[in-house]
Amino acid sequence: MIRFIDDEWLRLGGAVLFAAAFAAGVATLIPGAQAAESKTLLNVSYDPTRELYQQVNAAFTKQWKAKAGDELKINQSHGGSGKQARSVIDGLEADVVTLALAYDIDAIAARGLLDKEWQKKLSYNSAPYTSTIVFLVRKGNPKQIKDWDDLVKPGVSVITPNPKTSGGARWNHLAAWGYALNKWNGDEGKALDFVSQLYKNVPVLDSGARGATITFAQRGLGDVLLAWENEAYLALDEFGGGFEIVTPSISILAEPPVAVVDKVVDRRGTRAVAEAYLQYLYTPEAQQIIAKNHYRPRDPEVWKAVQKGFSPVKLFTIDDVFGGWTKAQNTHFADGGVFDKIFAKK
Amino acid sequence: MAANAAIIGGRPRAPRRVIPGFGPTLGFTLLYLSAIVLIPLAALFLKAAGMGWDQWVATFTDWRVLASLRLSFGGSAIAALVNAVFGLLVAWVLVRYDFPGRKLVDAMVDLPFALPTAVAGIALTALYAPNGWIGSLLEPLGIKVAFTPLGVIVAMVFIGLPFVVRTVEPVLADLDAELEEAAASLGADRVQTFVRVILPALGPALLTGFALAFARAVGEYGSIIFIAGNMPGISEIAPLMIVTKLEQFDYVGATAIAVVMLVVSFVLLLAINALQKWRHARLRGG
Numbered sequence: 001m002i003r004f005i006d007d008e009w010l011r012l013g014g015a016v017l018f019a020a021a022f023a024a025g026v027a028t029l030i031p032g033a034q035a036a037e038s039k040t041l042l043n044v045s046y047d048p049t050r051e052l053y054q055q056v057n058a059a060f061t062k063q064w065k066a067k068a069g070d071e072l073k074i075n076q077s078h079g080g081s082g083k084q085a086r087s088v089i090d091g092l093e094a095d096v097v098t099l100a101l102a103y104d105i106d107a108i109a110a111r112g113l114l115d116k117e118w119q120k121k122l123s124y125n126s127a128p129y130t131s132t133i134v135f136l137v138r139k140g141n142p143k144q145i146k147d148w149d150d151l152v153k154p155g156v157s158v159i160t161p162n163p164k165t166s167g168g169a170r171w172n173h174l175a176a177w178g179y180a181l182n183k184w185n186g187d188e189g190k191a192l193d194f195v196s197q198l199y200k201n202v203p204v205l206d207s208g209a210r211g212a213t214i215t216f217a218q219r220g221l222g223d224v225l226l227a228w229e230n231e232a233y234l235a236l237d238e239f240g241g242g243f244e245i246v247t248p249s250i251s252i253l254a255e256p257p258v259a260v261v262d263k264v265v266d267r268r269g270t271r272a273v274a275e276a277y278l279q280y281l282y283t284p285e286a287q288q289i290i291a292k293n294h295y296r297p298r299d300p301e302v303w304k305a306v307q308k309g310f311s312p313v314k315l316f317t318i319d320d321v322f323g324g325w326t327k328a329q330n331t332h333f334a335d336g337g338v339f340d341k342i343f344a345k346k
Numbered sequence: 347m348a349a350n351a352a353i354i355g356g357r358p359r360a361p362r363r364v365i366p367g368f369g370p371t372l373g374f375t376l377l378y379l380s381a382i383v384l385i386p387l388a389a390l391f392l393k394a395a396g397m398g399w400d401q402w403v404a405t406f407t408d409w410r411v412l413a414s415l416r417l418s419f420g421g422s423a424i425a426a427l428v429n430a431v432f433g434l435l436v437a438w439v440l441v442r443y444d445f446p447g448r449k450l451v452d453a454m455v456d457l458p459f460a461l462p463t464a465v466a467g468i469a470l471t472a473l474y475a476p477n478g479w480i481g482s483l484l485e486p487l488g489i490k491v492a493f494t495p496l497g498v499i500v501a502m503v504f505i506g507l508p509f510v511v512r513t514v515e516p517v518l519a520d521l522d523a524e525l526e527e528a529a530a531s532l533g534a535d536r537v538q539t540f541v542r543v544i545l546p547a548l549g550p551a552l553l554t555g556f557a558l559a560f561a562r563a564v565g566e567y568g569s570i571i572f573i574a575g576n577m578p579g580i581s582e583i584a585p586l587m588i589v590t591k592l593e594q595f596d597y598v599g600a601t602a603i604a605v606v607m608l609v610v611s612f613v614l615l616l617a618i619n620a621l622q623k624w625r626h627a628r629l630r631g632g
Contacts, residue, residue, distance in 0.1 A: 082595075086592060089595075165586070165589055165593050204493045204575040204576070204577070206572075206576065207571050207576060207586070207589070211571075214468075215475075219471065219472070219478070220475070220476065221476065335596075343410075343577075343579060344409065
């Protein structure tokens, strides 16, 4: 215990001096920032793309070696899309980001790490692959779930994650909203009623898409899971034959975008390879890999070849219906937004 | 004891220290505490200070935030209370009785310390979900654990248990069994022996264990998040609200909740400490 009297102060002063000296000593021992090396790329991505990018990376490094002669190593980082964006903002040296929502890359751009117009730099809104929201139901579809209307029926239990924490859940929410708008000719009040009704049937809001999949597939909760199409196919592979995919009549076109992080590649001198890497995603070779991982490819030729593997569905885009991600985020998911209102009403 | 010497010597003079080096050791302590605790916490306060009054008011009149704070602190208090009772029991059994496998049980108590919290959360959810081993037994009784506030408390109890057991155990081991025998021979019945002899001796350790378990439960995220169900206003914990704010890139709002949690926790821990001091003083006096 320290008593703040007499010569104790003197001792305390000495102690502080020692602390400062020690700190200074330690500081000089820490080596300077590491020299940039150009032989690696870091792709910061979201959760379900792990397998996709493992395959893409293997193919691209092989091609890059043949073309440029360089040995290239691509590192991957995966996590929730929003969390990944924050890591990049906080200093994770990502050469490229491949996230779930344009909103997350917009947030990085807002901090000046990349050009605000990033989405115009690559074709198809900088989204080399797309996906959509489908339903996963139990084998034989006991509740006869065919379309969005069936989700609001009494006695149907729906599993979807919390849109406040999960990017995937935001797509689910907007898909349902878009369906309702379409059905009632743009009546926002009707859409609010519909989505409120839907959330009444939701017993659990997991924090992430994978958590929701586990709740549905392993905990046995719910009659239907709202999920990314690629996740739904993955669940079929992983959890065996207990499930079926139901594709609704209409759903949202999810465009997971990709971008080069300007500040990082310029500092590390990796711009050329980073840009080549993202361009590569649009090549027929990469598009094949993309289709194999149950994402919908953009390339018309490849799409024609794999089309029968995907159920037909009418798709609307977030730009058309909601006026872009930032607007949708502010209206629906910001504090005090539509989602909060739905739960406040109860 | 130093305290005794001070009392005998009248007004305390700084006692001669046996081991020299007060300067360097305190210096190191200050540096260490600054780097590990103070600087991060100061940064937190600084960040939260960037928030206007109206924002503060808006954040803390938000019913979701309030509900989550209520669940985090209320649930933690209940969980710590449960742990205080059953942790004492576990410590008692481990100290006072010898039985085959005692060492194993003793080691098991520490598992909640070591287990990654996400693993704990997923395991608890698997057990307590309506189709889990325990959940399927409770379901017919109309008791739902997983995905309700009750599940949150179960997870909090799980992670808090070792704190109570490990703080009570050594004190209990030091407590002579003869003390109880003496009480019994003086005519105390079992309840009297427990309440008037054993409990006062264990009080401080038990209170410390309670405080530690409580503090741990308040800040817990990983294991709770899987079992909570995260329904707004019902089973959302305060740390989830922080994550929610971060997900909207609202760093300031997130730190504001963190600061409030920190202050409330600090005040509560301080109160527990004061309670302990007061009790201690009263025992001394009596």
